[in-house]
Amino acid sequence: MLTEGIRGRVSGGGANRFLAPDSETARLYEEARRLMPGGTSRLHYYSAPYPIYARSGKGQVLTDVDGVERIDFLNNMTALIHGHANPRINQAIVEQLERGTAFSEPTPEEVALARLMVERVPSVEQIRFANSGTEAVMLAIKLARAFTGRSRIAKFEGFYHGYYDYVQVSFSSTPDNWGPVDAPAAVPSSGGLADSVVREDVLVLPFNDREAVEGLMDRHGRSLAAVICDPLSNRAGFPRPAEGFLDYLRQVTRHYGIVLIFDEVISFRLGYHGAQGKYGGDPDLTTFGKIMGGGLPIGAVGGRADIMALLDPTQGPPRVLSGGTFSGNPLSMVAGYAAMEQLTPEVYARLDALGERLRSGGNAVFRATGEPAQFSGDGSLFRIVLTDEPLTDYRAGVRRAKPATRLSQLHRLLLDEGVIIARDGLGCLSTPMDETDVDFFLAALERAVERLTAGTASP
Numbered sequence: 001m002l003t004e005g006i007r008g009r010v011s012g013g014g015a016n017r018f019l020a021p022d023s024e025t026a027r028l029y030e031e032a033r034r035l036m037p038g039g040t041s042r043l044h045y046y047s048a049p050y051p052i053y054a055r056s057g058k059g060q061v062l063t064d065v066d067g068v069e070r071i072d073f074l075n076n077m078t079a080l081i082h083g084h085a086n087p088r089i090n091q092a093i094v095e096q097l098e099r100g101t102a103f104s105e106p107t108p109e110e111v112a113l114a115r116l117m118v119e120r121v122p123s124v125e126q127i128r129f130a131n132s133g134t135e136a137v138m139l140a141i142k143l144a145r146a147f148t149g150r151s152r153i154a155k156f157e158g159f160y161h162g163y164y165d166y167v168q169v170s171f172s173s174t175p176d177n178w179g180p181v182d183a184p185a186a187v188p189s190s191g192g193l194a195d196s197v198v199r200e201d202v203l204v205l206p207f208n209d210r211e212a213v214e215g216l217m218d219r220h221g222r223s224l225a226a227v228i229c230d231p232l233s234n235r236a237g238f239p240r241p242a243e244g245f246l247d248y249l250r251q252v253t254r255h256y257g258i259v260l261i262f263d264e265v266i267s268f269r270l271g272y273h274g275a276q277g278k279y280g281g282d283p284d285l286t287t288f289g290k291i292m293g294g295g296l297p298i299g300a301v302g303g304r305a306d307i308m309a310l311l312d313p314t315q316g317p318p319r320v321l322s323g324g325t326f327s328g329n330p331l332s333m334v335a336g337y338a339a340m341e342q343l344t345p346e347v348y349a350r351l352d353a354l355g356e357r358l359r360s361g362g363n364a365v366f367r368a369t370g371e372p373a374q375f376s377g378d379g380s381l382f383r384i385v386l387t388d389e390p391l392t393d394y395r396a397g398v399r400r401a402k403p404a405t406r407l408s409q410l411h412r413l414l415l416d417e418g419v420i421i422a423r424d425g426l427g428c429l430s431t432p433m434d435e436t437d438v439d440f441f442l443a444a445l446e447r448a449v450e451r452l453t454a455g456t457a458s459p
């Protein structure tokens, strides 16, 4: 088995030969830095002093350009639920390549994926495809504005929804700028936002705090077009929705005539009917991305037919315009269909059990080593958060957490032990994995945490 081989080679560290100055990675990165700002196209790609470069992936194993194999617990930031080079997805892509990669005309493959999604998610009566989660969020917000005739939106503190201006607010607030707990400040999380975004256009809500949300809704509810919420927000540390909180959001948004958007770009991983199938909430619109594309670029908005009708061109110019040269392209459609089709309720149940094994085993490692940290998440998603405070909202994961540099050290040590997660602690499982991979992760974690606490943190 692949994992046995990897265990033999990297047990006790030694996988990080990419850090040697004469490595292929070092050479590539030096050139990349000359050509691209910071050497990268995507913020996540970078980790100091430079990232590993992927050569290839198969199943749960990723091989870097220096020939080192590691188990991939990140899977293109959770997008590859079947790991790398899944045979059915690959076959679907190859067959589509023969027929053509993209057309000015729609294809049967677009209809097939639309049918699958509408049949799977009860709140989705109709769907519109886009190219990324960011585009899907952008379109959902525009739909909400056009439907309500209002402009302002509300989002939760610490929640990430991509890089559209109106959601690049308060996903990385810090104690010195986040303001009162019951009325969080709107803080820009990126440069380049229009002044009005932070000043007027976005209201920031505290997650799981019904009383505070009630107060803010009393004051601002009638001016809001949308409330956007991720039922299980990665960036906020995966706080689980408190009993009844999502139902309350449903009720209060309905009361004020606000469109409730669930962002399930990541959390759609949680089950056959997505996060809403697991936690409830019955949104008006849902945004999708990542796993729905089977490894190719994708995004989508789905939801109530009367809201989606704003995109309908059959009765004259639609009220909301959305285009995208590659929206609904058949390569993403067939890859997505092949990925989704393999995700049966039984497959989700197996991933859930593996996820539980990883999170509870990981928490046991932290308890045994005395490191104040925890594994959060649900289903096939997990995140290492460096605090033992119960995670009810974004602030709980930040308030007393160890500095981000410690998490980066742990990330690097895990790489050295043959395990890939994100440098901010995010990780996920893929269907090729089994208990051996999870146990490999746990053994690697134990050694990495021992090295971290012993202060021998430079692999």
Ligand SMILES: Cc1ncc(COP(=O)(O)O)c(C=O)c1O
Pocket: 077, 131, 132, 133, 134, 135, 137, 160, 161, 162, 163, 230, 234, 263, 264, 265, 266, 267, 289, 290, 298, 299
């Ligand atoms: C919850 C959530 N929404 C939206 C996005 C944006 O998706 P994309 O990166 O495909 O633009 C992300 C990306 O990580 C996400 O995690």
